[in-house]
Amino acid sequence: MGSYIFNRFCYMLISIVLMSVVAFIIIQLPPGDYLSSYIMQLQASGERVDPAQVESLRRQYGLDLPMYQRYFVWVKNMLRGDFGRSFDWNMPVRTLIASRIPMTVAVSLVTMLFTYLVAIPFGIYSAVKQYSIVDYIVTVLGFVGLAMPNFLLALFLMIFFQRVFGFSPGGLFSPEYLNAPWSFARFVDMLKHLPVPIIVIGASGMASLMRVMRSSLLDEIKMKYVTNARAKGLKERVLLFRYPVRVALNPILSSIGWMFPQILSGATITAIVLNLPTVGALMYRALLSQDMYLAGTCVLFLTVFTLVGTFISDILLVCADPRIRFD
Amino acid sequence: MPDTILEVKNLKACFHLDEGQLRAVDGVSFAIQREETLGVIGESGCGKSVTALSILRLLMPPGKIEGGEILYYSDDNQVTDLAKLHPNGEQIRKIRGKEIAMIFQEPMASLSPVHTIGAQMMEFILLHNPGMKKNEAQEIALDMLNKVGVSNPALRLQNYPHQLSGGMCQRVMIATALSCNPRLLICDEPTTALDVTVQAQIIDLMEELQAEMGMSMLYITHDLGVIAEVADEVAVMYLGKIVEKCDVKTIFKKPMHPYTQRLMQSVPKLGSRQEMLDTIEGTVPIPIGMGAQCGFYSRCSHAEEGSCSRRSPALVEVEPGHFVRCFKYGSVEEGYLESANQI
């Protein structure tokens, strides 16, 4: 067990290193760099571009080094806690990211918690009462959740909240609390803003989890060990939760691995529509303006979250399912 | 009948399928005497498992008991009709495991893959012994594992089913089933998934334990050799019906129903120079929407156009204690003499 976890951990580290290379290459892929868009910006506004000035900027940001050297400079600086500077925001990347990571993690974790808390009970109910009215309703809602694009759902919910509750659910805080220090009122204000992002980000994951739970429980209920336990005189409800539900939860546990990235990437689009202060939204803007240090750091952080999520789900699964052998 | 422990009367069980009503068990009657073993034999699909599941009310939709009685005579000679009980009710749950235990065909699949052997055994022991302490339950579990010949039982309690062999799993199943001292043990082909030597060991073990604990058994199999070894009384099933019923000696000495005779011929005999084993041609028909005819008509070499194809014979006592369902032995049409198919 210990060595299995150690192995998994090493794989995770290797993956992170590989992903940093990929992230770096992706950022380098679009033609031109920050300077060329900067120059274009200057030209568009009618200003004269001094080639000597451009050259000095190029040297200052290390943009004239060969690619592999730039990669090592980038990594070395990151390990020292220096993620470079955002040209676009004219701020250290570290400051920008640091203010958003807690929010990103908080929104993602709360969304996941909510997703599982809804999906598992409804999945169980749907399976136990297969073809009942509730099962049909849950199934239809599930498919709607799967099929509807995030941004559309976000727009619907925004209109709905505006009309019914009379407040705009954009962002995580109302304007008056945006830059206020933490207080109970600010916390309550955040709670009021959370449902829409949670529903929007969680909808498709919830729908697929519900299907997974339903079909996996439907399979388990028919198993011989269930009949055997029933033949021993166990109560139907005790039996259901102790045996088939317990076994059917295993695929749900392994879903944490893919749910986390799904929620993170879902959060990107939703964050743009709903104006949420998350890393995803930041990354989107950085990619558009070829703000490479910022974009690279965002990609890397999202990757690390994903890999850590997968790592945790692997370990949970191996604890939960004795049939998985460590080798 | 003071010596009877279970009496099944005219049991009918159906599956309501899209294709129609599948009559899996169609009027089965038998009785099991105290400390005796009734062997039930028949080809795959003849309704043996459905009969067994019906007794403990474990038949799940689309399956349903359509009629008949399942009379259980408890220790104090109270009679309960299991067929009338609520399938998840308190009463049947008190009987399941405690009074009537069951062992299934695939031992590995019959144990939960994510719980240890110990946890599963102790759960059932504690269930039927309210107020018992955990370590007492563990003692019983260890004791039972020892009894069924599981080596290193203390370690086995910590094991998961996938860490055990099939034979070992079946021993665990037997140990679990017997840990609450049931009065009747239903064995649904407990050895078919095992290889021959293990099969013989398990059967010996069960006979031993039966004698020791004074249990009755309903032993389901499609293996005549097993029947010869374990059964006192034998019922041959075909297409949801009992076609022949008598004591174990008679069935081997003087099988009467054409189906039983063919079954006997399909077993290799030691010393005989048979080139090819006699098999029964054709397959068991699916019992959906069959009209009135003998169920074995399509495969019977003695079948007579007219009587056999248009009427279904009743089970009648041809010789004392020997019941056969065939017109060849002067059976009458089913329903004509209702009392004839009851013991």
Ligand SMILES: Nc1ncnc2c1ncn2[C@@H]1O[C@H](COP(=O)(O)OP(=O)(O)OP(=O)(O)O)[C@@H](O)[C@H]1O
């Ligand atoms: N869950 C089910 N749904 C539909 N039909 C079923 C179901 N279970 C059994 N049957 C049908 O009921 C009939 C009797 O099945 P049963 O399982 O009792 O056979 P069996 O005698 O135990 O055979 P085997 O030796 O293969 O175990 C068969 O025709 C089978 O197809």
Ligand SMILES: [Mg+2]
């Ligand atoms: Mg069967």
